[in-house]
Amino acid sequence: MDGPVKLRTRMLAVSTAFLVTGTVLGGCAGTANSSNDGGGGGGEVTLALVAYSTPQAAYEQLIAAFQKTDAGKKIKFTQSYGASGDQSRAVASGLKADIVAFSLEPDITRLVTAKLVDASWNSDQYKGMITDSVAVIGTRKGNPKNLKTWDDLAKPGVQVLTPNPFTSGGAKWNILAGYGAKSQKGTDKAAGAAYLDALFKNVPVQDNSGRASLQTFTSGKGDAFISYENEALFAQKNGQAVDYTVPDDTILIENPIAVTTNSAHPAEAKAFLDFLHTPAAQKIYADNGYRPVVKDAGGSFPHPSGLFTVGDLGGWSKVNKELFDPAQSVMASIEQKLGISTSAAPSPAASKK
Amino acid sequence: MAKYPLRILALVYLLFLLVLPVGLVLWRTFEHGLRPVIDTLTSDNATHAFAVTLSVAVWAVLANTVFGIGAAILLVRHNFPGKRLLGALIDLPLAVSPVVVGLALILVYGKFAPLGGWLEDRGIQVIFSLPGMVLATIFVSLPLVVRAIVPVLEEMGDEQEQAAHTLGANRWQTFLRITVPGIRAALGYGVVLCLARALGEYGAVAVVSGRLVGQTQTATLYVEERYQNYQQTAAFSTAAVLALIAIVILLVTKLLRPKEND
Amino acid sequence: MTATTSVKPTGSGTAPGPAGPVLRKRRPYGTALGLGTAVLYLSLIVLIPLAAVVWRSTDGGWDRFWAAVRTPDAWAALELTVGASLIVALINVVMGTVIAWVLVRDKFPGKGLVDTLIDLPFALPTIVAGLVLLALYGTSSPLHIDLAYTRLSVGVALLFVTLPFVVRTVQPVLKELDRDMEQAAYSLGASPFTTFRRIILPNLAPAMISGAGLAFTRAIAEYGSTNLLTGSIPFQTQVSAVNIFGRIESDDTTSAAAISTVLLVVAFVVLVLLDLFQRWSARRG
Numbered sequence: 074m075d076g077p078v079k080l081r082t083r084m085l086a087v088s089t090a091f092l093v094t095g096t097v098l099g100g101c102a103g104t105a106n107s108s109n110d111g112g113g114g115g116g117e118v119t120l121a122l123v124a125y126s127t128p129q130a131a132y133e134q135l136i137a138a139f140q141k142t143d144a145g146k147k148i149k150f151t152q153s154y155g156a157s158g159d160q161s162r163a164v165a166s167g168l169k170a171d172i173v174a175f176s177l178e179p180d181i182t183r184l185v186t187a188k189l190v191d192a193s194w195n196s197d198q199y200k201g202m203i204t205d206s207v208a209v210i211g212t213r214k215g216n217p218k219n220l221k222t223w224d225d226l227a228k229p230g231v232q233v234l235t236p237n238p239f240t241s242g243g244a245k246w247n248i249l250a251g252y253g254a255k256s257q258k259g260t261d262k263a264a265g266a267a268y269l270d271a272l273f274k275n276v277p278v279q280d281n282s283g284r285a286s287l288q289t290f291t292s293g294k295g296d297a298f299i300s301y302e303n304e305a306l307f308a309q310k311n312g313q314a315v316d317y318t319v320p321d322d323t324i325l326i327e328n329p330i331a332v333t334t335n336s337a338h339p340a341e342a343k344a345f346l347d348f349l350h351t352p353a354a355q356k357i358y359a360d361n362g363y364r365p366v367v368k369d370a371g372g373s374f375p376h377p378s379g380l381f382t383v384g385d386l387g388g389w390s391k392v393n394k395e396l397f398d399p400a401q402s403v404m405a406s407i408e409q410k411l412g413i414s415t416s417a418a419p420s421p422a423a424s425k426k
Numbered sequence: 427m428a429k430y431p432l433r434i435l436a437l438v439y440l441l442f443l444l445v446l447p448v449g450l451v452l453w454r455t456f457e458h459g460l461r462p463v464i465d466t467l468t469s470d471n472a473t474h475a476f477a478v479t480l481s482v483a484v485w486a487v488l489a490n491t492v493f494g495i496g497a498a499i500l501l502v503r504h505n506f507p508g509k510r511l512l513g514a515l516i517d518l519p520l521a522v523s524p525v526v527v528g529l530a531l532i533l534v535y536g537k538f539a540p541l542g543g544w545l546e547d548r549g550i551q552v553i554f555s556l557p558g559m560v561l562a563t564i565f566v567s568l569p570l571v572v573r574a575i576v577p578v579l580e581e582m583g584d585e586q587e588q589a590a591h592t593l594g595a596n597r598w599q600t601f602l603r604i605t606v607p608g609i610r611a612a613l614g615y616g617v618v619l620c621l622a623r624a625l626g627e628y629g630a631v632a633v634v635s636g637r638l639v640g641q642t643q644t645a646t647l648y649v650e651e652r653y654q655n656y657q658q659t660a661a662f663s664t665a666a667v668l669a670l671i672a673i674v675i676l677l678v679t680k681l682l683r684p685k686e687n688d
Numbered sequence: 689m690t691a692t693t694s695v696k697p698t699g700s701g702t703a704p705g706p707a708g709p710v711l712r713k714r715r716p717y718g719t720a721l722g723l724g725t726a727v728l729y730l731s732l733i734v735l736i737p738l739a740a741v742v743w744r745s746t747d748g749g750w751d752r753f754w755a756a757v758r759t760p761d762a763w764a765a766l767e768l769t770v771g772a773s774l775i776v777a778l779i780n781v782v783m784g785t786v787i788a789w790v791l792v793r794d795k796f797p798g799k800g801l802v803d804t805l806i807d808l809p810f811a812l813p814t815i816v817a818g819l820v821l822l823a824l825y826g827t828s829s830p831l832h833i834d835l836a837y838t839r840l841s842v843g844v845a846l847l848f849v850t851l852p853f854v855v856r857t858v859q860p861v862l863k864e865l866d867r868d869m870e871q872a873a874y875s876l877g878a879s880p881f882t883t884f885r886r887i888i889l890p891n892l893a894p895a896m897i898s899g900a901g902l903a904f905t906r907a908i909a910e911y912g913s914t915n916l917l918t919g920s921i922p923f924q925t926q927v928s929a930v931n932i933f934g935r936i937e938s939d940d941t942t943s944a945a946a947i948s949t950v951l952l953v954v955a956f957v958v959l960v961l962l963d964l965f966q967r968w969s970a971r972r973g
Contacts, residue, residue, distance in 0.1 A: 121638075129655065152639045154651070159937045167537030167546070168554045168636045237922075240934060278837070278921050281934060284654055289919060292827045292836055311656035412760060413922060428880065429794060436790040437802070439783055443848055444805060447820040448812075450830070454823055489729075497726045504719045512726070514963075519734055520902075521955040523909035524814075525929045526948040529936055530737030533744050533945070541736075565733055597718065619810075626813030629911040629929065633936060646813045646912075653819065653916070662823075665816040672811035680804050 118338050119149040120345060123170040125157035125180075125243075126284060127304055128204070128328075131361035132174075135354055144344040156282050158242040164189060164333070171336040172345060174203065174328065176243045179389050181329045194331040203330040203349055204303075204363035207377060208250030208323045211290065211298040211305050214314040220297045221318045223254050227271040234298040236286040237279035237413070238397055238404055244283060245397060246326045247299040248404065249383060252396065254322035259386040262395075266403045273407050291315065301326055302374070306362030322379030328363075448669060455666040458659055466652075466660040467667065474640035475648035475664070482556065482631075482644065483624035486563035490620050494571025495613070499605070501572070502579040503587075519568045527565050528633020531558060554636030559644070562630035567623040574616025575609050582608045615682040622675040626668065738952070745945035756943030757950055761922040765931035766950065768842065772927070773907035776846040777900040784854025784903075785896055791855070792862040809851045814912025817848055822916045837919040842927060845913040850906050854899030861895040894969040901962040905955045 124132055132152060139145035153160065153168065157176035164170045165187045173190065175181055181201070184190040195201030212220050220226060226233045236244035251272055256265025278294065280286040283304055290298045291313045298315075305317040330349065332342040348354055355365035359372030386392050396403045455463055466472055500506075501513055519527075535542040535552035542552055552558045586608070590600040606613070628646040635642040643651070645664055653661035745753055756762065791803050809817065821844060825835040835841040865888065873883040911929035918925035928951055935944035 126654065151641055153637045154639070155637050156937070162937065162939050163554065163636055165939075166532075166553070167551065169551070240938065278919070278924075280919070280921075285919075288654070289837070293834075294837065308656065313656060432786055433790050433794050433796065436783075436787045440787065440802065440805070442824075443844075443851065444808060446831075447824040447848075448808065450823040451816075451820045493726065493729050496722055500719070500722050500726055504722070506719055506723060512723075512730075515730060515735065517959075518738070521905045521909070521952075521959055522738065523911060523929045523932070523948070523951055525911050525933045525936070526741060526909075526951065527737075529932065529941065529944055529948055530741045532936070533740035533941065534737045539740075561733060565737075568730075568734065622811040626811065626816070628813050628815045629933075632912075633933065646815045649813075649815050649819065661819060665819045668813050668816050669820070672808060672813075672816075673805075675811050676804050676807050679807070 117149065118147060118341050119151060120171040120336075120338060120342055121151045121153070121169050122172045122174070123153045123160050123164055123168060124174040125160055125176045125328075126154045127176070127301075127307060128174065128358075128361065128363070129154045130307075131358055131363065134357050134361070135349065138354065138357060139345055139348050142348065144341075144348065148341055148345070156241065156243075156284075158240075161242075170333050171338060171342040172330065172332055174330040176326075176328055177246065177389075178327070178329050178383075179393065180242055181331055182389070184331075184333070189333050189335060190331045191334055195329070199350065199366050200327075201329045201331060202327040202366050204328045204355075204358050205366055206301045206303045206326040206328070206362075206364055207319055207374075207380070208246055208326060209300060209302045209305055209317040209319050211287070211300050211308075211315050211317040212296065214316050216316050216318070218296050222320055223251050223268065223272075223322070226251070226275065226297055226299070227268060228275075231275050231297065232277050232295045233272065233275045234278060234280070234286045234290045234295040235276055235300075236283050237281060237408075239399060239408070241280075241282045243301075244279075244286075245392075246301065246324060247283075248396065249386060249392060250299070250320075250324040252403075253324055253381050253386050254320065254379065258381045269403060270407055273411065279413065287313075287315075302364070303362035310362070319375050319377050321377050322381070323377050325380055325382045327382070451662055451669060452666050455659070455662040457662075462659045463663045463666075466657075466663045471639055471643075472645075472648060472660075472664060475643050475645045476667075478556075478559075478641065478643060479625055479645040482559045482563050483621060485560045486567055486624045487617060487620050489560075489564050490568055490571050491613075491617055493568070494575060494616060494620075495609075497572045498575040498579055498609075499601075502576055503584060516572055517569050519565055522565075524562075524566060524627065524629025525633060527562055527630040531561055531565070531630075531634055535561065553634050554638070554642065556642065558634040559631050559642055562634050563624045563627050566627055566630055567620045570620040570623060571613070571616035574612050574619060578609050578612035579605075611682050615679055618675055618679050618682060622672060622679075625671060625675075741945045741952070742949050744942060745949040747942045747945075752942065753946045753949075756946040759943070761926070762928075762931055762935075762943070762947050764923045765926045765928045766947070768839070768926070769908050769928040769951075770954065772839075772842050772846055773904050776843060776850055776907050777904040779847060780850055780854045780903045781896050781900045784851075784899055785858050785892065788855045788858035788862055792859060806852050806855050809849050814849065814910070815916075817913040818845065818916035821845055821848060821913065826917055836917055837921060837925060839918075839925055841917045842914060842925055845917055846907045846910055849910055849913055850903035853903040853906065854896060857895045857899035857902070858892055861892055865891055894966065897965060898962055901958050905958055908951055908954060 122132060122136070129152075136150050136152070140148065153163075153170075155163070157180050160168075161173070161175055161180035161183050164173055165183060170189075173181065173184065178195075178201075181190055181194065185192055185194065210220060210222075210226065212218065218231070220231065225231065235247045238244040238248055248269065252265040252269055253259060255268035256262055259265070278289060280289055283300060286298060287300055287304060287308055289295070291308065300317070302317070302319065305315060308315050330346065332339060332346060336342045350367060352367055352370040355367045355370035356372070359365050359370060363372075364374050365371060383389060383392060387395075394402070397405075399405055497512075497516060501509060522530075532553055533539055535545065535558060537543060537546050537551075537553065545552055550557065552561065586604045587600050590604050595603070626646065627644070628650075631642075631644055632647060632650075635644070635647060637643050637647060637651075645668060649661050649664045649668070652658075652664065745756075757766070787806070791799065791806075812820070821841075822836070823829075824831065825833050825841065825844060827834050827836050835844060869887050870883055873887055874880075878886075909929060910927060911933065914920060914925075914927050914930060918927075920926045920930045922931075928947060932944045932947050932951075935941070935947070
């Protein structure tokens with residue numbers, strides 16, 4: 074029985090060697106990566122950026138650019154990207170962050186309530202926003218079905234993709250855009266609600282996020298999709314065969330950013346935030362499809378004649394209550410008619426995990 | 427008896443369910459040539475992802491190996507009330523969905539949970555950090571080493587161990603010189619299975635990771651992220667590497683599998 | 689996975705040793721220490737967290753539990769998950785046995801390689817499995833088989849991940865099977881089919897059922913391979929694990945825990961039934 078025993082011994086030796094090497098490597102990787110919160114050695118500062126998923130490419134470039142400046146020379150970064158709401162909830166549950174950048178304001182408001190972001194986060198000249206975008210109507214390349222307006226999307230036989238607003242906070246922008254456009258900026262609520270009703274009859278699938286919705290579209294489903302301009306640009310940049318139209322009446326999507334209250338390095342975090350407002354940084358955002366908040370910082374974007382903001386519609390608390398309340402609201406009744414749950418369980422905010 | 431139809435049926439089924447899909451991924455990885463693949467795999471984010479995967483897997487395998495050997499000896503060589511129950515409990519992780527694993531760990535080790543809060547006050551963050559990932563990986567691969575060793579321990583019988591005792595060996599010597607050599611192949615087999623499972627974990631770490639690029643983003647999470655960012659070649663490349671690792675591990679387990687009469 | 693037939697690692701007790709009562713006595717504190725450590729490890733990592741899930745699901749009482757489970761999308765996901773897993777388990781019983789048969793009784797070049805590859809779904813990360821299936825059965829399928837976003841794709845994903853289970857439980861039994869009875873049946877004039885039905889099948893049945901049960905519990909837990917190909921569309925192609933994940937991400941841990949508890953109970957029941965069945969069939973010899 075010498076042959077098989079020898080072979081087995083050899084194999085075991087190989088596996089053991091592999092394991093030992095792995096432990097050593099793993100240990101090295103572990104210590105190399107354990108420099109969170111600037112615990113790394115010798116006064117090194119590490120900032121944790123927690124952001125939503127779409128600006129990942131932009132932030133990778135921005136961090137590199139920041140590290141070339143005097144203020145950012147010695148600063149390291151950890152980055153985390155995911156769906157805006159998920160990331161916001163993760164930070165509320167303990168994910169360490171120095172800077173948080175989300176897709177919409179309520180995701181920051183959640184952290185203000187959790188005392189992780191100071192209530193004065195939006196008292197600067199930019200109201201706390203770092204980039205803008207607009208809601209657009211996306212189609213196949215060349216727009217074969219000629220879908221350009223909100224009315225086109227509600228026509229019978231047209232299939233539109235947009236995510237579920239109860240699982241994707243970002244989806245709310247899409248809905249507010251159509252609602253605002255058809256309700257004369259919120260004044261004619263009945264017309265707005267009627268439009269949403271007609272629109273959602275044409276929505277065959279409500280994905281869990283805007284990105285998933287766009288990927289469902291690019292994989293062949295649907296005639297049109299509602300999305301953000303920067304998402305459509307990102308898709309095009311990555312070779313996806315999509316086109317988009319900026320409707321005349323559409324909403325200004327404003328993306329907030331803030332420093333956390335429990336940041337270990339508030340001065341450095343603020344320095345990074347200041348950097349992000351410089352024209353050079355804003356140009357990087359523009360190159361990635363985002364509209365800069367700093368005037369004339371770069372990029373040429375079309376200006377819709379009927380641009381409105383969520384403020385014009387009454388602000389987030391009002392629209393959340395009237396349109397997006399899981400128990401009773403315009404969207405809740407539409408979803409219920411479609412048989413889709415809005416998870417109308419009592420909010421677990423009090424029970425805090 | 428119906429030899430050829432059965433053979434064809436089996437092979438066609440395997441072809442369409444197993445061989446073609448895996449082969450296609452390996453094929454499409456190189457759709458745009460070798461360069462993009464190399465660029466992806468040598469990029470910072472990819473190498474960090476593999477490093478995270480490896481370090482998490484190694485810790486999990488070490489822990490489960492120590493536990494596995496101890497538990498196997500307990501189950502086979504010792505008698506105590508509730509032995510059957512212990513055996514069943516050890517098998518429990520096999521029946522739990524990875525997402526439930528993540529949820530379970532959050533409920534105990536999350537910042538607002540009693541144990542998690544206590545640890546957090548002492549500066550140890552479990553969820554959204556490496557320890558949480560290691561715990562999740564230990565959970566899902568826990569039974570594998572035990573289950574590989576137990577049958578062999580049973581079959582081995584303890585005559586040699588008893589003999590060693592008579593000759594004056596203490597427990598540790600007996601263990602090192604009699605038990606371990608006897609279970610060597612099975613131990614190797616179990617360890618490699620455990621490693622495969624640990625390297626490939628996705629669902630449980632997706633829940634507890636926090637997706638910190640370079641710190642808690644594993645190779646599997648990296649595949650997902652690349653795909654979502656329209657980087658198909660990058661996603662396929664990383665997936666191909668993981669698939670090749672899996673195949674290599676399979677070949678190693680085949681060599682280590684306790685020999686049956688073939 | 690393991691090539692032996694035993695599903696659970698039950699110890700058989702200390703083997704009879706050479707004469708001498710002095711060797712029978714295991715040092716009790718050694719057992720206690722080892723047992724204590726093992727139980728502590730198991731508790732901290734597995735038992736307490738799982739108990740926390742069940743505990744959390746009761747937060748708000750029985751009504752809240754059922755309300756969470758019966759929300760339309762959660763219920764639809766449970767129906768799809770259990771239903772698809774049952775069908776997949778049945779398909780596996782047939783195909784798994786066929787494959788095991790071919791691997792044991794047949795001979796062809798490359799058989800060893802095929803035998804090794806059967807275990808690939810065990811070793812492959814589930815997200816990679818998802819990508820793998822998407823490549824062949826998604827919209828850019830070279831075979832022009834587009835199953836993306838269909839319920840069928842759920843089945844395909846589950847078939848992939850459960851492939852090895854029945855094969856690996858039936859294979860060893862088939863190998864050990866005594867051919868004498870089959871030969872006797874043939875020599876008495878029985879057709880191959882009759883021989884299979886009356887002699888081989890009863891011997892294989894326990895292993896087939898055991899493998900099917902394992903395949904079922906694996907299938908209801910599946911998460912990673914379903915997302916990409918099925919699109920996880922609520923009410924149509926969303927399995928329970930994805931539904932639970934969505935609830936965790938929405939901060940709704942109580943209802944996530946409730947649905948998780950349902951899955952755990954279903955798996956537990958199946959495993960208990962399996963165990964009882966094995967003991968019953970072992971007694972029948």
